[in-house]
Structures are given as C-alpha cells and as structure tokens.
Amino acid sequence: MCTPLTALETLLGTAGAAQLRAHWPSRPLVVHRSLAELPGALVDPLLLEPSNLTRVYRGVVEVTNGKLGQFRLSGVDPSVYFDVLGLAARFSELETYLPAATPWLRALERDLGIPEGAASLHAFINAEGVGLMTHCDPGEHIAIQLAGTKQFRFAPNPLARHTSMSHAPSREPSRTALAQSPDGLPTWTPLPADAETVVLSPGSVLFLPRGCYHETIGGAGGRSVTLVIQAMTPSYAQLLVPYLADYLAQAGAWREPITGAWPDEAAGRPAVEARLRELLAELAGHLGGLSTEHLLRHTQKGTAALGFTRGAQLQRNPVAQVALAVAGDALAVEVAVAGAAPVRASLHADVLPILDWALAPRRRFAFAALVQAFEDWDDASLAAIVRFLVTHRALLVLPVEPYGTAADGDPPGTTGESAALPISQTSVDHSSAVQ
Numbered sequence: 001m002c003t004p005l006t007a008l009e010t011l012l013g014t015a016g017a018a019q020l021r022a023h024w025p026s027r028p029l030v031v032h033r034s035l036a037e038l039p040g041a042l043v044d045p046l047l048l049e050p051s052n053l054t055r056v057y058r059g060v061v062e063v064t065n066g067k068l069g070q071f072r073l074s075g076v077d078p079s080v081y082f083d084v085l086g087l088a089a090r091f092s093e094l095e096t097y098l099p100a101a102t103p104w105l106r107a108l109e110r111d112l113g114i115p116e117g118a119a120s121l122h123a124f125i126n127a128e129g130v131g132l133m134t135h136c137d138p139g140e141h142i143a144i145q146l147a148g149t150k151q152f153r154f155a156p157n158p159l160a161r162h163t164s165m166s167h168a169p170s171r172e173p174s175r176t177a178l179a180q181s182p183d184g185l186p187t188w189t190p191l192p193a194d195a196e197t198v199v200l201s202p203g204s205v206l207f208l209p210r211g212c213y214h215e216t217i218g219g220a221g222g223r224s225v226t227l228v229i230q231a232m233t234p235s236y237a238q239l240l241v242p243y244l245a246d247y248l249a250q251a252g253a254w255r256e257p258i259t260g261a262w263p264d265e266a267a268g269r270p271a272v273e274a275r276l277r278e279l280l281a282e283l284a285g286h287l288g289g290l291s292t293e294h295l296l297r298h299t300q301k302g303t304a305a306l307g308f309t310r311g312a313q314l315q316r317n318p319v320a321q322v323a324l325a326v327a328g329d330a331l332a333v334e335v336a337v338a339g340a341a342p343v344r345a346s347l348h349a350d351v352l353p354i355l356d357w358a359l360a361p362r363r364r365f366a367f368a369a370l371v372q373a374f375e376d377w378d379d380a381s382l383a384a385i386v387r388f389l390v391t392h393r394a395l396l397v398l399p400v401e402p403y404g405t406a407a408d409g410d411p412p413g414t415t416g417e418s419a420a421l422p423i424s425q426t427s428v429d430h431s432s433a434v435q
Helices: 007-023 050-056 079-084 101-112 175-179 236-249 269-287 292-298 302-306 349-359 367-373 379-391
Strands: 029-031 061-064 071-073 088-091 119-126 140-147 150-155 196-200 205-208 213-218 224-231 313-316 320-327 330-337 343-348 395-398
Touching: 007 029, 007 101, 007 205, 050 079, 050 119, 101 119, 101 224, 119 213, 140 150, 150 205, 196 205, 236 292, 302 379, 313 349, 320 349, 330 349, 343 349, 349 367, 349 379, 367 379, 379 395
Parallel strands: none
Antiparallel strands: 029 205, 061 071, 061 088, 088 119, 119 224, 140 205, 140 224, 150 196, 150 213, 313 395, 320 330, 330 343
16 A cells, blocks of 8 residues: 655655755755646646736735835736736735645645644746845745746855844845844845856745745746745744743733833833843743743644643633533533534533533633543543534633643643544443543
8 A cells, every 4th residue: 555645745756855854944955846746736727827816816915126125015906017017926825715725735834843824825926037136034935836937046144044034135134134143144135156046947846944045037938936835933932932922911010011111211210120120030930940832832823723731721712602402311512603603512411510610701721620620530531522612612722821830741632633522422431531
C-alpha cells in the first residue's frame, strides 16, 4: 500500500519536500516543476486567468510601479492596474475565494510544524517589466509561479538573522526594523551584483526565509501570476508578548489607566515610575513559572484553538442558548449561537449534572475544578464532554493560566486525538467513556 503524499510533497515532490525540510526556515530554495505537478487546489481558474479573480475580489489591492513604493487602493476594477496602467498588484487573503485550498493549507502548516492559521494565500499579478523594489518581509514566503515568468533576485541580511520586519532600503526604517538591527540595516538599492538570481516559470516554487532581501520583475511575454503562501511563524518574542497581554489583563493593577506621567516633567511621574517598578518586580517572580504549554497553545487558531489543558480557563458563552431536555435515559441537547444553525445531540442522561455545572453562570473555571467536582468520572470522559461544549461554542476557552498561578498538565483526551463523546448510548461506563 502506498503512503499518501503529504501536502509538502504534493507541492514540491518527494525530493523537493525533503530539501525544504532541510532548508526551512532559514535557507532559500528553488524547485522547478511543471504546472501539472502542482496541487490541483492551487491551480485554480480564478488565478490562472486574472480577469476571473478581479470580477469577484472585494478586498484592498496593493499596487506598485516598482519605484515609488506600494499603495493600498480599492473601488476600481483591479485589472486596470496591470492591464491598462502596466503596474503590479497584490491580492491578499485569498482563502475566501479558494475554499478548496484551505484544507491543503492547514495540512501544509502541520507538515511545516507551524501553528494552525499561521499561513495565508496571496497573489501577485505583474505587468511585463514591473515588480517590487528591494525589500524584506516579516514572514516566510513560498512563491508558486502559475502563469508567465518572474525574475527574483535575493540575498540574506548580512547584519542580522531571523528578522521579522518589513523594510525597503530606500525607505526610512520603522521602529520595529531598528529594534532588530543593532548593527545597522542594509543599504542595497538595488541588490548587489552577487545576489542570487532565479527565473520562475509555471510550476516553479521558491522559498524565501523571513528577512531575506529580494526584488522581482515580471518577465516578457505577458502578465505574470504568482501565488504566495505567507507563513507568519511566531518567534519566541512573538509567542510571549501577546500571551503576556492576556495574562496581565486578568489583574486589575495592570489594567489601571496611567495618568499624570506625561509630559516627562509631570509632577505625577515619580509616583507612576515607583508603581511600575513594583509591578515589574512582581512580574519577574511570575515569568519563570509561566506555563510553556499555555504559551504554545495561545497562538493556535481554527480547530486547533479548541484544545485545552487542565489549567486552561473555561467560561460559559454569554450569547449561547443551551436547551436540555431529559426523556428516560436520553438527554436532548440543543446549542444555538447567534449567526449559526443550532446544533443538536442526544447524550445519556447521566451527563446532565455535568452540563448543569459547566454551563452555570459563574466566574471562569479550570478543567481541574470540574474534575474535582465529579470525582466519580474519569478525566477522559469529562474532557470529551467539555470538548463538545467548546466545539459548539457553549463554552469559551481562555488559553491563559490565571494570573499568579502555575498551570497543571493536560487531561487525557485533550492532546493528540480528541476523546469521543458518549453520544446516543443507553448506558455510560465512566471508566470507558472514550469510544
């Protein structure tokens, strides 16, 4: 029996996928294939013929002539930019228009070991001889040539590694770019003569790491269409900072508005500085004990965001309407959330006390508290019930540990394969709730 190809193998072939795994996420790679060898979900008529895309696209288009920077425009038929004005246009977040590509994109994220939702689809349509001037991007890019040809020239940043910033040497750098560049920024315009040059034709795939400076130009013979997978893989700093925002927001002291600290000579400045030093000293005592499991889960989106740990906090969704009705050994459950069709399920009546407890209006609670309240149930069965409520939005997950406390580990059934919920059973064996 043949092993099914991974998403990465369908894009690059077996040998190319092995090469990218060795290069990811730090070294560029080009793989030349034919259009027929690419995943069918990406070779969509919507992209192969730009007029199909411009008829349905309703987002903002970024336009450039390759010299004066990029401009965000809307309200005009986008085909005017490249067919009439001879410019290059970028179409963003195309997953909405390419629904067949979304499952493939989620599979690619798993292949690359990045969070669900980190990758998105974009398209560049270039008129002949037009492209982007020298710049770098904050995320990893996989460029897939679908029509026409395009030349890429690229070179690594010689002054810093793993920079996550948008920067063009011809433009004043942002504060973000300056923070990541203690040894200065490249001043290439254009790239130096020894920069690597590749020409993409239909079927070619180019991987460029974040921070890799590059410039492009549409090839001769008509419009160039390039599909770009942008992967915003979080760095350690990008993982920690959003988590800290949610973690600190739980404490009233950190939510308190700061007043009287500005301008620099304000009379209240010393008091604010003293209070800030107190809070920072308190935070220093927390940082080393933060849950790495919660940190890694916090960045998840989509179905992956439904996972929870024993210490994760759960709360009743205030806009969810849950109806419970018992008939003999059966419990009919209906969950309705505004804007979505109601979800109905038939559970065993033994589950009723658990649902009543979990859905009661109260402060947030940890899964561990539910386990403690129902000691005669095994953790896996309780995890399956909570997963059902979370999946259908009756419960919401805050993937942050309570302020000032350490989180416990995972309950069975919340990592790897999800535990099965005992649906439509005539009896429930608490010790074997996982089907």
